Amino acid sequence: MRSLAFNQREQSHIDALRRQFSAFISAEFQRLLAGMSRASFSITSSSSESTAEPDIDASAEQTRRTLLLGALATTACLGCSVQARAGEDPPGSDERPKKGDQLVFSDGEQEGKLITSADIPRGGPPVHAWPKDPSTSVVRNASRLNEIMIIRLDPAELDEQTRARAVDGILAYSAICSHAGCPVTAWVKSDAGDKEVFKCMCHNSEYDPRASAQVVFGPAPRRLAALPIALADGSLSVAGNFIGKVGGVQPG
Numbered sequence: 245m246r247s248l249a250f251n252q253r254e255q256s257h258i259d260a261l262r263r264q265f266s267a268f269i270s271a272e273f274q275r276l277l278a279g280m281s282r283a284s285f286s287i288t289s290s291s292s293e294s295t296a297e298p299d300i301d302a303s304a305e306q307t308r309r310t311l312l313l314g315a316l317a318t319t320a321c322l323g324c325s326v327q328a329r330a331g332e333d334p335p336g337s338d339e340r341p342k343k344g345d346q347l348v349f350s351d352g353e354q355e356g357k358l359i360t361s362a363d364i365p366r367g368g369p370p371v372h373a374w375p376k377d378p379s380t381s382v383v384r385n386a387s388r389l390n391e392i393m394i395i396r397l398d399p400a401e402l403d404e405q406t407r408a409r410a411v412d413g414i415l416a417y418s419a420i421c422s423h424a425g426c427p428v429t430a431w432v433k434s435d436a437g438d439k440e441v442f443k444c445m446c447h448n449s450e451y452d453p454r455a456s457a458q459v460v461f462g463p464a465p466r467r468l469a470a471l472p473i474a475l476a477d478g479s480l481s482v483a484g485n486f487i488g489k490v491g492g493v494q495p496g
């Protein structure tokens with residue numbers, strides 16, 4: 245049988261699609277759960293007034309939802325290897341980034357390799373990274389909330405607050421959408437302007453990294469969390485805790 249070989253860019257793309265698909269299923273699963281909860285309340289509330297026929301309809305609907313839920317849960321678990329490994333992960337791997345952590349590639353052929361400023365192309369696209377504890381060599385990849393996007397932009401394009409945090413135009417943000425927690429995977433021209441932006445493909449939220457990753461399009465309720473970084477001898481490291489909340493709001 246022929247084996248498939250992918251170059252770094254293709255493998256990166258495949259990894260991003262896999263993460264995005266998994267997170268999308270997970271987000272939709274949560275939305276379905278919320279919907280079931282509301283439907284269940286509605287059925288319970290009205291049951292004393294119902295005839296036999298609506299009860300059968302409600303039961304059939306419940307069965308349909310249960311089957312759909314099972315299918316979604318099974319599909320979601322195909323892509324949740326990070327969470328499934330939680331019991332085996334080394335201490336510290338699920339802790340948030342800490343000052344002094346190094347940054348390593350989170351996917352592609354260079355996965356696990358230290359990221360230097362030379363690895364960050366000016367003008368994007370962003371490089372996806374995990375923090376790594378330099379004293380234990382533990383990569384903090386047991387929580388998907390630790391995934392980071394690192395991007396280099398022209399300092400002249402940045403607003404004052406963002407420029408103050410940038411090092412040589414390099415900025416780092418959480419890679420987790422503030423809407424329903426999908427990974428932010430795309431770097432594309434905005435639907436709301438002519439500049440490229442971070443985009444979450446689950447429900448099309450867009451964030452402008454030139455302005456502290458504020459939301460410029462879509463349903464996301466708040467900006468992406470920013471991660472202060474430092475640059476010394478070409479090496480990037482974490483300079484402080486996340487600024488802002490990491491992760492999505494409850495689905496609704």
Ligand code: FES
Pocket residue numbers: 271421422423424425426444445446447448449462463464492
């Ligand atoms: S999870 Fe909905 S836009 Fe990102």
